[in-house]
Amino acid sequence: MSETLIGVLGIAALFVGLLIRLPVGMALLAIGMGGIWVMDGSRAAIATMSSETYSSVTSYGLSVIPLFVLMGNVAGAAGYSQRLYEAAHAWVGRFRGGLASSTVMGCAAFAAVSGSSVATAVTIGKVALPEMKRFNYSDGLATGSVAAGGTLGILIPPSTGFVLYAILTEESIGKLFIAGIVPGLLLSALFVLVIIGITLFKPDEGPAGPITSMAEKLGASVSALPLISVILVSIGGIYLGVFTPVEAAGVGAFMVTVLALVTGKLKFGHFPDILIETVTMTAMLYLIIIGAHVFGPFLALTHIPETLANGLESLGLGKYGTLLLILIAYIILGMFFDGLAMLVVTLPVVFPIITGLGFDPIWFGVIAVIVIEMGLITPPVGINVFVVKGVAADVPMSTIFRGVFPFWLAMAACLLLLVLFPQIALFLPEQMK
Template sequence: MMEPTTVGLLGILLLFFLMIFRTPVAFAMLLSGFFGMWALEGLRTAGALILTESYSAVASETLIVVPMFVLLGNIASAAGFSRGLYDAAFAWVGHFRGGLASASVLGCAAFSAVSGSSVATAVTIGKVALPEMKRLGYADGLATGSVAAGGTLGFLIPPSTGFVLYAILTEQSIGRLFMAGILPGLLLMVLFMATVWLVALRDPAQAPAGPNVPISGRLRSLGQAGPLLAVMVLTIGGIYVGAFTPVEASGIGAALVILLALASRRLSWAGFADAVMDTLKTSAMLYMIVIGANVLNPFFAVTQIPALLGEGLQGSGLGPYGTLVVIILVYVVMGMFMDGLSMLVISIPIVFPVVTSLGFDPIWFGVIAVIVIEMGMITPPVGLNVFVVRGVAQDVPLTTVFRGVMPFLLAMILGLVLIILMPQIALLIPNTMFG
């Protein structure tokens, strides 16, 4: 019989082989974990693992957060509430040079607080913002880059699906992770807006100023965006003050948005059905990923690969922060070829024991991991958000979009360094709230 470590390495090779041939990541993990456990413990144990983990993985009530927040975002988009968020941001900052790009970032940040999805945020705001920026003569690179980068905030600002998966994989508090994402999300938003200002300062022709909206128009735009903003404040604020749990907040938020959409007669039955169907598809994908991860993780544990990796890194003499840099660099390389959720579910079971053994706060590392994964969403050659925005702006070459996101990628690196140097940026709110 082969050594467990050898079987583990073969299992990892099988995992990447399946993914290279476009097997969905959930089934790639499921197959690698099942056949790996079969090789080590026998068919009976492998079969029992799939049965028990498939049930226990999705039986947890904490997973209700995913479909409820996804439904909230889909209903808000179908009812046109997302347009109100962008219009409000445009009314307040659009008259500055580069203001439309800054409004796109603000709109992305606001919509992130109801969608929890990077791709949904980029698509929703991109459909509204990109035609406006094109009409006013914005450079294609800045226009698409601001939307692609702003969309990544959907993976960080709560309710983030990335944090939900991280919490499930590491048995951490979803509430603490949601709260930990608020200040880093706002920090990246400010850095993105500063990037737009610097690009406009360097080359004013790339970012002309928009029309100046009178104060009455600005207040009216806030009123139109008010209902959705109120839902955002209620759900996230309710978690913060302890009025309800993240699971309860997700249900309350989804119900309120549906009621608002119906009361304002902005949602047709066809639009509602489409939103529900999109929610089912997204939720099924995420649930399958959770099941796959719960089959793969016990296999990794039996092979002792995470423990051996931890011992190797600790014995390398790099120190805690040197080891952290190595982990981040590995994430950066993975981000060039894999999507964010795949990176998260494959890597966390391996690197999390290493991180905790080095004495790093698991909530703080969750924020670091999510930000690095966000960076992967706009880096070549995969850059999922870049391809999503390219799909909205089909007349813009892909190379132009990648060039446009580069300044924003530098801003993300700066934000990451600041959070590493000052962990309280991520930990202040959860530590204040939970003690």
């Protein structure tokens, strides 16, 4: 049996495992180790697994994961997400579609501490969906804005998608975080434009909310300042070179914990549950990273990345034609697979092709995360859609998918803008100290 055939069978087995909902990390680990065992013997397989496991869990850079996860969990448990939504609501809620726009803004702000699309969608959805229902928003616009807004959780830093991409490609986590800021704000603005467009032609979809006084606006803004200050210190510290990403994560987690305790939003008795949730999420992400580091050497032994690169080059599609083909493949895969799983499986194959074509790896990291976002709201899987369905149990799945479609088009527009104008993502990282 040829090396390439073994590789193809291994990838096929991995996809089958993911389709039947095997844990991503375990599927990667089993296929990677089994493939190396078949091709290079048991000693090489065991050595690869042990060395990669040790190097992964002892990596200093990976300590950014539990710290940022802790920061997001504390912020969510303390109810800071509601304050962010209320601040946005106070300023724009009076306009048609204002509550949906407030939802997107709240998601964008909470994304800056959560790093998770699912956590962002659930946390903001629980606050926003009842409000939009109270003001007779259409189910499609209400649920669509929450599902789409939640995807900002893995684009606006800190992002677990960027951390995983950085680990797999050995790129700078700090630069990837900063590269996600402007695209994240751009995508948020495009989502708001979608809402404005929908309510312009169909005013009944998103009726105007109550008018708030300037005192109410300022009061809501002040109440959101504690979390905003944490965001500015942690992410701003990375940009200015004051903190490394790991230090920024530690400072952010410390600040949000102290604020929650001092303001009485949390008691010490709340922390065991928060810590268990943090450890669970961290263990899942670490297992994915370990599995990816074992699966990568297996792919290298099969020479599939080189074979695929040569095959794409022989098609004569050119630099941007090849990129378009890769993005279409990502979108199709995103219809069936979890985004992080897709990133882990495809990067060992795709990344050498991208860098070989001369594309900036930091820029492609942003592109890859946006494509993953598209998969989060694309049927039939659409994880964020299922998350929103859990919050809005009375809304049919078909209605939610119809509601997210205009936002999916906004993501495609953002993707096109990033391809045409790479500096949207690269300007800030290039200015870093």
